[in-house]
Amino acid sequence: MKIALVGQPNCGKSTIFNHIASYKAVTSNFPGTTVSFTESKVSIYGDLCICVDLPGTYSLVSRDLAEITARNYLISEEVDAIVNVVDASILERGLELTIQLLELKKPLILCLNMIDEARRKGIFIDKEKLSEILGIPVVETVAVKGEGMNELFREIRRTYKEKLVGKVPQYGPTIEKAIKQLTEEIKLNGIREPYVSKRFLALRILEEDPYFLKKFPVDGLIKLKEKISETIKKESGQRPPLAISSERHAMSLNIFEDVAEVKTPKPDFRDRLDDVLMHPIWGYVFLLLIMYGFFQIVFKFGGYLEGPLIDVFNNLINQLKSSYGSQTLLTKLVEGVIQGFSGGIAIVLPYLVPFLLGLSLLEDLGYLPRIAYLTDAFMHKIGLHGKSVIPFILGYGCNVPAVMATRILETKRERIISATLSVLVPCSARSTIIFGLIAFYVGPTAALGIYVLNIFVIAVAGRIMSKLMPEEAPGLMLEVPAYRLPSLKVLLLKTWFRLREFIYVAWPILIVGSMVLSLIEYAHWDILINNLLYPLTYVLSLPKQVGVTLIFGILRKELSLIMLMQALGTPHLNQVLTHLQMMTFTIFVVFYIPCAATIGVLWKEIGRKWTLFSIGFTTGLALVLALLVKYIWILAASL
Numbered sequence: 001m002k003i004a005l006v007g008q009p010n011c012g013k014s015t016i017f018n019h020i021a022s023y024k025a026v027t028s029n030f031p032g033t034t035v036s037f038t039e040s041k042v043s044i045y046g047d048l049c050i051c052v053d054l055p056g057t058y059s060l061v062s063r064d065l066a067e068i069t070a071r072n073y074l075i076s077e078e079v080d081a082i083v084n085v086v087d088a089s090i091l092e093r094g095l096e097l098t099i100q101l102l103e104l105k106k107p108l109i110l111c112l113n114m115i116d117e118a119r120r121k122g123i124f125i126d127k128e129k130l131s132e133i134l135g136i137p138v139v140e141t142v143a144v145k146g147e148g149m150n151e152l153f154r155e156i157r158r159t160y161k162e163k164l165v166g167k168v169p170q171y172g173p174t175i176e177k178a179i180k181q182l183t184e185e186i187k188l189n190g191i192r193e194p195y196v197s198k199r200f201l202a203l204r205i206l207e208e209d210p211y212f213l214k215k216f217p218v219d220g221l222i223k224l225k226e227k228i229s230e231t232i233k234k235e236s237g238q239r240p241p242l243a244i245s246s247e248r249h250a251m252s253l254n255i256f257e258d259v260a261e262v263k264t265p266k267p268d269f270r271d272r273l274d275d276v277l278m279h280p281i282w283g284y285v286f287l288l289l290i291m292y293g294f295f296q297i298v299f300k301f302g303g304y305l306e307g308p309l310i311d312v313f314n315n316l317i318n319q320l321k322s323s324y325g326s327q328t329l330l331t332k333l334v335e336g337v338i339q340g341f342s343g344g345i346a347i348v349l350p351y352l353v354p355f356l357l358g359l360s361l362l363e364d365l366g367y368l369p370r371i372a373y374l375t376d377a378f379m380h381k382i383g384l385h386g387k388s389v390i391p392f393i394l395g396y397g398c399n400v401p402a403v404m405a406t407r408i409l410e411t412k413r414e415r416i417i418s419a420t421l422s423v424l425v426p427c428s429a430r431s432t433i434i435f436g437l438i439a440f441y442v443g444p445t446a447a448l449g450i451y452v453l454n455i456f457v458i459a460v461a462g463r464i465m466s467k468l469m470p471e472e473a474p475g476l477m478l479e480v481p482a483y484r485l486p487s488l489k490v491l492l493l494k495t496w497f498r499l500r501e502f503i504y505v506a507w508p509i510l511i512v513g514s515m516v517l518s519l520i521e522y523a524h525w526d527i528l529i530n531n532l533l534y535p536l537t538y539v540l541s542l543p544k545q546v547g548v549t550l551i552f553g554i555l556r557k558e559l560s561l562i563m564l565m566q567a568l569g570t571p572h573l574n575q576v577l578t579h580l581q582m583m584t585f586t587i588f589v590v591f592y593i594p595c596a597a598t599i600g601v602l603w604k605e606i607g608r609k610w611t612l613f614s615i616g617f618t619t620g621l622a623l624v625l626a627l628l629v630k631y632i633w634i635l636a637a638s639l
Helices: 013-021 065-076 088-102 115-120 127-134 149-162 173-188 198-206 210-215 219-236 240-259 270-277 282-324 329-365 367-374 376-381 386-395 399-408 412-422 428-442 444-468 488-522 525-532 534-539 544-552 557-568 579-591 596-638
Strands: 002-007 038-044 047-053 081-087 108-113 123-125 138-140 260-262
Touching (some): 002 013, 002 065, 013 038, 013 081, 013 108, 013 149, 081 088, 088 108, 088 123, 108 115, 108 127, 108 149, 115 123, 138 149, 173 198, 173 240, 198 210, 198 240, 240 260, 270 282, 270 367, 282 367, 282 444, 329 488, 367 376, 367 386, 376 386, 386 399, 412 596, 428 444, 428 488, 428 557, 428 579, 444 596, 488 544, 488 557, 525 544, 534 544, 534 596, 579 596
Parallel strands (some): 002 047, 081 108, 108 138
Antiparallel strands (some): 038 047, 123 260
């Protein structure tokens, strides 16, 4: 049995998926974060199933790349059951997609998620009457609390066994006549789509869906469609796409009025919170305070642990050297393992855990979409759509999903610019370097300054790229979700989901990389590498030994800091580096070549040409910025 979860953005699909398939999808109170589908094998009451979490979509007729992914999956795969997840608090809007899904004539369940939020707004839904009107099972859930999940699982199984396809909605006489004419023409020409009905095909062609018009360029069909379109336009005053959309909208409103009773809502503090947080002046003040507080908490937590933990592992290495000698191959290899392991324990995790936990909290509270609105004007000043802020915000977690998130943007030009700029955002790996080196030794204000500089550089770079690739950026259309208090379980699971990539992937690379560096030092190959990179380290006024660490940083950004300690022979970097050198090193590492994983996804998303441009652009930018910081620092010190 193959189950597909379908719904509008931010309706709770991924949360439900995680209840079904364990925690395998990052859920977020942020529309548009799911840009590719997630698939998992699960067991529901003894039946082995494949569960698919599709990207959020408002319609099955779409030109948005993420939404097209959802539509194409539904029409090209043999889906056995569709779970249509709807935000119950905006049921009248969600039903428009439900009507389109009924047109697929596939087993369908309607899941009224966030039913508690609907009741808080004074909306009470008669689910039995709604089920009777649509002809499909209707289940009420509160996914974040796990309420209604067992009933949903039972109805999924029943819907599959009994093939409950629901009632196909009927449009007005003019539209129905047009559908019938096109259906007959489709039969006449032998046109078929394996997993959808001919009525569905007729509707898509009538709605001028570019996918189907391109796939079936049959002269007779196209001519008939144009003739019918003119008839509909004369009778309704609208072209078919708008006429059908209007009727579908009216259907959803009529159904809502039949099944829902709207009473006086129960307002709480969340309804008044946006008066402050979205205020045209105070909104920005609170944004700065929230971000400043966030970075202070991360620094305080990480800084409290970093020093003592480093000392523990440093003493262990000293004992190893005193027992077995400092220059033997065995000592070097074991020292490399200890340094790689200690780098994760003492430097990365103390900063990464609170950073990811805080980012997850801001997502699930619903504050990140508000940041998108507050920064929309800023995005337009650099020539980008306000929606481009979504990849940038995701970039603070990891640049890989940030680049993938550019799929939600409408034009190739915006995807190229946003992908190129999103790799400049300090991901959690680079944030570890900022916190572990700059915040710890130079101070948290200096660390915050790097983030401010980063935003300024992205703005200037975006402005330049937008001038070189001119195009009018449209306004921001992004649904702002209600504030929601996430459960502690969800926060911890999400943090673990993001953290495990470091534990399972990055940490072994740190340990292996540290061992490789130990072997390089034992064989004295590091001298050759450092000599080759000496022009770079010399210009940046960095110790010659730093050269080899920049190579490792391309694999994983955290490696730059771990290898730095190993290459300089001490975890106490303030003994061998000045504050200026620390700042220059960090600025260069934050901006230079993206990591290997990011390069791979750039290649896939924007192509070889723009990936090579991104590599060259970021490296050149890193060098220029590091030199600027160096000379400004020297000038300031001399005054």
